[in-house]
Amino acid sequence: MRVDGRPADAMRPVEMTVGFQEYAEGSVLISMGRTRVLCAATVEECVPQWLRGRGEGWVTAEYGMLPRSTTTRTRRVPSGRSTEIQRLIGRSLRASLELRALGERTITVDCDVLQADGGTRTAAITGGYVALALAVDKLVQKRVVHRQVWRAPVAAISVGLVGKEMLLDLCYEEDARAEVDCNVVMNARGHLVDVGATAEGAAFTREQFDQMVELAAGAVKQLIQLQRQALGQGN
Numbered sequence: 352m353r354v355d356g357r358p359a360d361a362m363r364p365v366e367m368t369v370g371f372q373e374y375a376e377g378s379v380l381i382s383m384g385r386t387r388v389l390c391a392a393t394v395e396e397c398v399p400q401w402l403r404g405r406g407e408g409w410v411t412a413e414y415g416m417l418p419r420s421t422t423t424r425t426r427r428v429p430s431g432r433s434t435e436i437q438r439l440i441g442r443s444l445r446a447s448l449e450l451r452a453l454g455e456r457t458i459t460v461d462c463d464v465l466q467a468d469g470g471t472r473t474a475a476i477t478g479g480y481v482a483l484a485l486a487v488d489k490l491v492q493k494r495v496v497h498r499q500v501w502r503a504p505v506a507a508i509s510v511g512l513v514g515k516e517m518l519l520d521l522c523y524e525e526d527a528r529a530e531v532d533c534n535v536v537m538n539a540r541g542h543l544v545d546v547g548a549t550a551e552g553a554a555f556t557r558e559q560f561d562q563m564v565e566l567a568a569g570a571v572k573q574l575i576q577l578q579r580q581a582l583g584q585g586n
Contacts, residue, residue: 354524355384362508362520362570363470367481367581376458377485379581381478384522385468390478392486395457408453410483412440414475416464436472437462439545443476443505443536444483446544452500458486469523473507473534477574480505481581488582503538506574507545510535510563512555519566531555535567539575 357363363384372378375391398409414437418424440462460482462475484504490496511521511529518525526532530552536545548560 353518354522359516359518360566360569362573363522365574365577367478367577369481369485369581375482375486376489377482377487379478379481379485380465381474381481383470383474383477383520385466386470386474386522387465388471388474388478389461389463389465390475390482391461391463392479392482393459393461394486394490395459396455398455398457403455406455407450408448408455409450409457410441410445410448410453410460411457412437412444412460412462412475412479414440414462414464414472416467416471420464420467436475439472439536439547440475440479443507443544444479446536446538447480447483447502447505448487449500449502452497453487453490454496456490458483467523469521469526470509473509473520473536476505476507476536477578481578484578484582503540503542504575504578505536505538505544506571506578507534507536508567508570508574509533510567512559512563517559517562517566519570531559531563533560533563533567535564535571537568537571539572541568541572 366382368380371380372391376394377392460479464471491498510533512531513529533548
């Protein structure tokens, strides 16, 4: 039995509250179990210097944990972990868009962890897409961006081997004991965007890796359905 009573292949309850921040072009508070991440998208009519004149847009992300998002206080200083995670979020969100169709504008998605209980990076990607979609939809409504700007929605989930059992969507206690930790980012077409799998204890087999990706694929499909519902896109 898992610490919260879930079956091995079940996600934690997921909730998305859109428009959580009034001033952002797109925002959502995503909760996955006890993990809560606030994602807010900001649109700027400019691009980084190295992109100027190329007719392309840019999507980037920033990630941080509030001081009391964990059981002890986290200092407000940049860390290598935060940098790694925000690069992952940015790569994942860029995969959902045709950057040339975005025009020379930048969308920054800020992901702030309000409470952490495992899976903060995957929650940030899943919620970050919703915030991004809300911001881009406003540009489409203003007719400054064509609706063909989209490739496919993206979402992410964690899978791990804990005590030789394969578990979906690890909470912190499970993640801390995991022999293998795997984070999978996929799009609505079932294509892989990013996979990070690490042997924290013993090495794992190719068959186990394939099983983890397959388990993640079913969860990502559910998450993308929840994203669509949050965005008012129906079933």
